[in-house]
Amino acid sequence: MITKEQTNVEAQAIQAKKASKTLSILTTEEKNKALHAIADQIEANWEEILKANELDLIKGREAGYEEAFMDRLSLTKERVSEFANGLREVASLDDPTGIVQSDWTLDNGLQVQKVTVPLGVIGMIYEARPNVTVDATGLALKSGNSIVLKGGSSAIESNKKIVEVMKEGLLNTRIPKDAIQFIASTDRKATNALFTMKEHIDVLIPRGGGSLIQAVVNNATVPVLETGVGNCHIYIDESAEVDQAISILMNAKTDRPAVCNAVETVIVHETWLNAHKEALIQALQENGISVHGDKLAVEAIPGATEAKEADWAEEYLSKHIAVKVVADVIEAIEHIEVYGTKHSEAIISEDLQNVDLFMKLVDAAALYHNASTRFTDGGALGFGAEIGISTQKLHARGPMGLPALTTIKFQMKGTGQVR
Amino acid sequence: MITKEQTNVEAQAIQAKKASKTLSILTTEEKNKALHAIADQIEANWEEILKANELDLIKGREAGYEEAFMDRLSLTKERVSEFANGLREVASLDDPTGIVQSDWTLDNGLQVQKVTVPLGVIGMIYEARPNVTVDATGLALKSGNSIVLKGGSSAIESNKKIVEVMKEGLLNTRIPKDAIQFIASTDRKATNALFTMKEHIDVLIPRGGGSLIQAVVNNATVPVLETGVGNCHIYIDESAEVDQAISILMNAKTDRPAVCNAVETVIVHETWLNAHKEALIQALQENGISVHGDKLAVEAIPGATEAKEADWAEEYLSKHIAVKVVADVIEAIEHIEVYGTKHSEAIISEDLQNVDLFMKLVDAAALYHNASTRFTDGGALGFGAEIGISTQKLHARGPMGLPALTTIKFQMKGTGQVR
Numbered sequence: 050m051i052t053k054e055q056t057n058v059e060a061q062a063i064q065a066k067k068a069s070k071t072l073s074i075l076t077t078e079e080k081n082k083a084l085h086a087i088a089d090q091i092e093a094n095w096e097e098i099l100k101a102n103e104l105d106l107i108k109g110r111e112a113g114y115e116e117a118f119m120d121r122l123s124l125t126k127e128r129v130s131e132f133a134n135g136l137r138e139v140a141s142l143d144d145p146t147g148i149v150q151s152d153w154t155l156d157n158g159l160q161v162q163k164v165t166v167p168l169g170v171i172g173m174i175y176e177a178r179p180n181v182t183v184d185a186t187g188l189a190l191k192s193g194n195s196i197v198l199k200g201g202s203s204a205i206e207s208n209k210k211i212v213e214v215m216k217e218g219l220l221n222t223r224i225p226k227d228a229i230q231f232i233a234s235t236d237r238k239a240t241n242a243l244f245t246m247k248e249h250i251d252v253l254i255p256r257g258g259g260s261l262i263q264a265v266v267n268n269a270t271v272p273v274l275e276t277g278v279g280n281c282h283i284y285i286d287e288s289a290e291v292d293q294a295i296s297i298l299m300n301a302k303t304d305r306p307a308v309c310n311a312v313e314t315v316i317v318h319e320t321w322l323n324a325h326k327e328a329l330i331q332a333l334q335e336n337g338i339s340v341h342g343d344k345l346a347v348e349a350i351p352g353a354t355e356a357k358e359a360d361w362a363e364e365y366l367s368k369h370i371a372v373k374v375v376a377d378v379i380e381a382i383e384h385i386e387v388y389g390t391k392h393s394e395a396i397i398s399e400d401l402q403n404v405d406l407f408m409k410l411v412d413a414a415a416l417y418h419n420a421s422t423r424f425t426d427g428g429a430l431g432f433g434a435e436i437g438i439s440t441q442k443l444h445a446r447g448p449m450g451l452p453a454l455t456t457i458k459f460q461m462k463g464t465g466q467v468r
Numbered sequence: 469m470i471t472k473e474q475t476n477v478e479a480q481a482i483q484a485k486k487a488s489k490t491l492s493i494l495t496t497e498e499k500n501k502a503l504h505a506i507a508d509q510i511e512a513n514w515e516e517i518l519k520a521n522e523l524d525l526i527k528g529r530e531a532g533y534e535e536a537f538m539d540r541l542s543l544t545k546e547r548v549s550e551f552a553n554g555l556r557e558v559a560s561l562d563d564p565t566g567i568v569q570s571d572w573t574l575d576n577g578l579q580v581q582k583v584t585v586p587l588g589v590i591g592m593i594y595e596a597r598p599n600v601t602v603d604a605t606g607l608a609l610k611s612g613n614s615i616v617l618k619g620g621s622s623a624i625e626s627n628k629k630i631v632e633v634m635k636e637g638l639l640n641t642r643i644p645k646d647a648i649q650f651i652a653s654t655d656r657k658a659t660n661a662l663f664t665m666k667e668h669i670d671v672l673i674p675r676g677g678g679s680l681i682q683a684v685v686n687n688a689t690v691p692v693l694e695t696g697v698g699n700c701h702i703y704i705d706e707s708a709e710v711d712q713a714i715s716i717l718m719n720a721k722t723d724r725p726a727v728c729n730a731v732e733t734v735i736v737h738e739t740w741l742n743a744h745k746e747a748l749i750q751a752l753q754e755n756g757i758s759v760h761g762d763k764l765a766v767e768a769i770p771g772a773t774e775a776k777e778a779d780w781a782e783e784y785l786s787k788h789i790a791v792k793v794v795a796d797v798i799e800a801i802e803h804i805e806v807y808g809t810k811h812s813e814a815i816i817s818e819d820l821q822n823v824d825l826f827m828k829l830v831d832a833a834a835l836y837h838n839a840s841t842r843f844t845d846g847g848a849l850g851f852g853a854e855i856g857i858s859t860q861k862l863h864a865r866g867p868m869g870l871p872a873l874t875t876i877k878f879q880m881k882g883t884g885q886v887r
Contacts, residue, residue, distance in 0.1 A: 074828050153850070159839050161849060168861055169831065251861055270686050272862045293884040300886030408879055409493050412588065420578050420882025429887065430580060430878075431572070442587055442670055442875035443691045443863040456861035459849075460827055463839025465712040467719030468848065 054234050058197075058242040061230040062249035065170045065195035068227035072193050073167050075223050077144040080191055083222035084140040088133035090218030091183070091211070095129040101210035102179070109203055117307065121178050122204055132183040132211075135434065139187040142433045145451040146193045160462040165455045167193030169251040172243045174265060176201040176257035182208045185254075186215060186229055188436045192454035195228040197250060199243060201257070202235035209233060244269040256437050259364070274445060274453065276437035279309035279392035280364050281422045284381040284407065286398030287318040291325045293419060294397040295332045300421045301395070303336050307366045309438060310393050310425040314361065314371040316381045322349055322374055338368050345374035361388045378403040382410050389413060391440050393422040414440060414447035473653050477616075477661040480649040481668035484589045484614035487646035491612050492586050494642050496563040499610055502641035503559040507552035509637030510602070510630070514548040520629035521598070528622055536726065540597050541623055551602040551630075554853065558606040561852045564870040565612045579881040584874040586612030588670035591662045593684060595620040595676035601627045604673075605634060605648055607855050611873035614647040616669060618662060620676070621654035628652060663688040675856050678783065693864060693872065695856035698728035698811035699783050700841045703800040703826065705817030706737040710744045712838060713816040714751045719840045720814070722755050726785045728857060729812050729834075729844040733780060733790040735800045741768055741793055757787050764793035780807045797822040801829050808832060810859045812841040833859060833866035 072080075091098070102124040109119055145165060152162040171194045173185045182198055189196035200208040212231040219226045232239050243250060244265065252272050255265040259278045266273055283301060285294045301312035322329070326349050333340060333350065340346065340353035341360040347353045350372065360371045361384070375381045378396070385394055395417035396407040404418050415425040425448060427435025432450035439445045445453035491499075510517070521543040528538055564584060571581040590613045592604045601617055608615035619627040631650040638645045651658050662669060663684065671691050674684040678697045685692055702720055704713045720731035741748070745768050752759060752769065759765065759772035760779040766772045769791065779790045780803070794800050797815070804813055814836035815826040823837050834844040844867060846854025851869035858864045864872035 070829055155843075155848075155850065159843060267689050272860060274862070290884075296884060297886055304887055408877075410489055413877070415878040415880065417880045418882060420880055420885040421887055423887040424574075424578060424880060424885070425878070429574075431574065441691060443693070446876050447878045457865050458827075458832070459834040459844070459866045461834065461836045461839055461843060463837060465709075465715060466839040466843070467716055468723055468840055468842040 052238050052242075054236050054239040055242040057234065058232055058239050059246060059249065061232065062170065062197055062243070062246050064227040065197050065230045066249045068225040069167065069169045069193075069195040071223075071225050072190070072195060072228055075193070079223040080144070080193065081140040083219055083224040084136050084187055084191060086222050087187075087215045087218035088136040088140075090214050091136070092130060092133045094214045095126050098129055098207065098210050098214065099124055099126070102207040104206040105204050112203075114203070118177065122207075124179060124207065128180070132180060135180075135184055136187040139191050139434050142191065142451060144191070145455045150457065155466075157466050158464060159466045162460045162462075163457050164460055165452070166458050168454055168456050170195045170197060170249060171454060172197045172199070172246075172250045172253040172271065174199045174240060174243065174253060174255045174257075174261065176261060177204050179204045179207040179211060181256060182211050183215070184434065185436060188434055188451060188454060190224060190228060192451050194454055195230070197230045197232065197243065199232045199240050205233070205235060241268065244271060247271050254437055274437065274439055274449065275441040276439060277309045277392070278364060278390050278440060279311070279438075280314070280362060280388060280390045281310060281312045281393045281395075282314045282316055282381075282385050282389060283312045283395045283397065283422065284316040284378070284385075285318060285321055286378060286396060286400060286403050287320045288399040288403075289318075289321055289397040290399065291328055294321075295328055297395065297397055297419070297421045299332055299336055301423055302338060302370055303368065304421075304423055306368055309364075310422050311366070312370070312395075312422055313363065313365055314373060314388070316373045316375055316384055317346070319345065319374050319376055322346075326350070333370075336368070338370055340370055340372050342372040343374055346372035349374075364390075378406055382407060385411055385413075391442075392438065393417065393425040395420065395422050414438070471657050471661075473655050473658040474661040476653065477651055477658050478665065478668065480651065481589065481616055481662070481665050483646040484616050484649045485668045487644040488586065488588050488612075488614040490642075490644050491609070491614060491647055494612070498642040499563070499612070500559040502638055502643040503555050503606055503609060505641050506606075506634045506637035507555040507559075509633050510555070511549060511552045513633045514545050517548055517626065517629050517633065518543055518545070521626040523625040524623050531622075533622070537596065541626075543598060543626065547599070551599060554599075554603055555606045558610050558853050561610065561870060563610070564874045569876060574885075576885050577883060578885045581879045581881075582876050583879055584871070585877050587873055587875050589614045589616060589668060590873065591616045591618070591665075591669045591672040591690065593618045593659060593662065593672060593674045593676075593680065595680060596623045598623045598626040598630060600675060601630050602634070603853065604855060607853055607870060607873060609643060609647060611870050613873055614649070616649045616651065616662065618651045618659050624652070624654060660687065663690060666690050673856055693856065693858055693868065694860040695858055696728045696811070697783060697809050697859065698730070698857075699733070699781060699807060699809045700729060700731050700812045700814075701733045701735055701800075701804050701808060702731045702814045702816065702841065703735040703797070703804075704737060704740055705797060705815060705819060705822050706739045707818040707822075708737075708740055708816040709818065710747055713740075714747055716814070716816055716838070716840045718751055718755055720842055721757060721789055722787065723840075723842055725787055728783075729841050730785070731789070731814075731841055732782065732784055733792060733807070735792045735794055735803055736765070738764065738793050738795055741765075745769070752789075755787070757789055759789055759791050761791040762793055765791035768793075783809075797825055801826060804830055804832075810861075811857065812836065812844040814839065814841050833857070
């Protein structure tokens with residue numbers, strides 16, 4: 050049965066597709082002008098946006114959401130300005146479309162060009178944070194794509210207002226306002242309707258918790274760019290320098306525990322643990338970290354509780370850590386093979402042979418030698434902005450900037466060539 | 469309920485995954501040696517292979533398969549030698565892995581490298597042709613991937629023998645024989661089991677007819693590289709040169725009508741048709757092409773039957789063609805938007821503005837100006853070999869050579885960097 054939600058969502062997706070055609074032939078300058086216009090409009094309407102945000106906050110307090118959640122949801126004049134500046138930054142980035150990746154001429158004279166072009170329509174399915182509404186729209190438009198936004202219901206009033214303001218911003222620009230579509234229905238059927246709209250939507254990008262991402266991956270026939278669940282490991286090898294190992298581990302665990310590139314399990318070489326356990330215990334205690342360890346870890350670390358099978362797969366996103374003790378780098382690699390999510394994995398070691406094995410055999414988007422996993426981030430790596438961090442292998446892997454929102458066309462120019 | 473087929477297929481996929489780890493650390497030379505060893509083994513065992521093939525041919529004749537099908541199925545000593553030479557050619561191509569696509573150093577000294585690596589395990593689901601068994605295996609191994617092969621049941625004896633011989637060929641090489649897995653069960657459940665094995669299989673590549681491809685696309689949670697259904701169009705613009713237009717059209721229709729880059733619909737500008745209909749009619753008749761036209765086409769072309777709605781979407785793969793008459797390039801583009809399969813589309817025109825619109829607005833892997841659609845082919849474009857032609861937009865689009873079978877890793881080397 051076709052529901053009202055499906056019909057509405059389809060109508061919006063069709064509008065987005067139509068607008069994407071206009072978008073695809075605009076110049077870089079025209080797109081940049083539009084991004085600046087949206088940015089200005091957002092800044093000019095900060096009070097309106099905060100008013101709408103207040104409605105979400107009232108609902109959120111009534112629902113008793115946690116503090117961290119409310120913090121991500123709540124906007125201020127400064128945060129709204131950051132949204133606008135984010136758009137201006139995206140405007141300043143290189144246009145990822147129209148780039149000739151390679152060109153050659155066949156013996157018969159046929160000229161072949163492989164050129165980057167927009168994907169078309171991007172479907173963004175995300176949870177609470179209203180900044181995603183602005184960031185994703187900026188990246189989509191800059192790369193010549195329309196966007197269909199489906200945000201979480203807890204930010205619905207903020208998102209609705211932000212989208213309204215962004216569309217107003219497009220009024221005197223060459224980008225049609227239909228290039229931004231916001232799905233206002235909070236019915237799950239509205240989200241599900243996006244999953245199979247292959248004709249109108251070119252790619253779905255889910256951003257949020259594991260269950261949201263799995264729902265999209267398992268049910269969508271539209272191609273998906275899978276983002277972000279990070280069960281990241283740091284392996285401390287026998288030869289690791291103590292201070293370096295502990296400094297990296299503490300940074301990766303405590304700098305921002307709730308993000309996907311934070312470490313969740315530390316794998317420690319048995320010999321290293323025996324030699325340096327005092328320093329490790331002290332650092333864990335000073336930073337208030339709760340340890341879930343295997344048998345050897347529990348014996349070595351006071352206050353550690355025994356890890357259950359589920360702990361090895363857990364993305365704690367808080368000051369908890371699982372500790373596994375191993376006999377060598379191969380055992381560490383095998384543990385990561387079983388429990389890792391192919392996001393970011395680090396080895397701390399002075400043994401270059403072990404480092405080489407780790408780099409080659411661990412299957413993940415980002416591998417680190419003697420550095421914190423926290424660098425897996427478009428901003429930190431100098432991409433300028435990111436639409437998410439891909440944990441899949443096709444199309445884009447790791448932090449995804451503007452190029453991830455493009456595809457290619459082979460353009461052939463001939464003078465009557467036949468085979 | 470878990471069936472016996474699922475269990476067996478999973479066991480094979482796990483073996484393939486394990487072998488892929490060994491494969492991923494081999495040198496280019498080691499991989500090339502193994503490809504040559506397989507090639508030699510295939511050539512040495514041509515009689516065995518033909519004997520197995522004869523069993524398939526007997527079954528095929530009993531089942532009353534068409535001649536074209538039997539032709540694709542049947543092997544000769546020469547064809548078997550071509551298989552071997554194909555493998556030697558793949559050995560001669562550049563290794564697509566280990567290529568540093570970009571590298572840079574952050575201000576804090578962290579060195580970042582974006583390096584190409586194998587995907588891991590490739591699941592190949594294909595129909596009758598036994599050459600795919602060899603070609604796909606060669607491309608997978610060269611790019612450092614294991615392969616799980618699921619061929620059509622009509623070629624089962626040929627494929628089984630070919631795989632057996634290829635595995636024998638690996639005996640004294642560094643590639644483990646488990647890197648090649650052949651699913652011998654002809655139960656559909658065995659194929660379906662591959663669809664959801666995300667842990668063990670990194671990508672599925674379906675090659676064959678539309679229904680096979682759709683079954684994979686609609687049911688797989690493993691990422692899919694969608695290949696090949698081509699409902700290709702040639703648009704003959706008002707300004708098209710007559711001889712060129714007709715020569716290109718006839719080539720695209722008659723050179724090899726059964727392949728995906730053959731043309732299925734010609735869209736003709738009304739004015740051009742009125743001016744040049746005699747030449748067009750003569751060419752169609754001389755080449756024995758049956759026409760399914762819209763109203764104007766039926767009026768203009770003797771013997772044409774009226775096209776049904778289904779004709780516009782039909783991949784005839786034979787000497788039939790649909791003919792649509794339009795008033796301008798925009799109408800042509802809109803027709804392709806509705807019925808095209810994003811494969812190969814051509815415009816024959818001397819009007820560069822119309823050409824530009826066509827190139828920008830038509831959403832397809834390959835766009836042609838004044839040339840035949842038949843060039844959408846890895847061999848013809850100089851890729852050396854292809855695993856299929858992608859009609860999707862993510863990861864790889866158009867003919868897919870060795871690089872399509874790789875992904876990237878970010879490899880970071882630090883000296884204790886934290887955020």
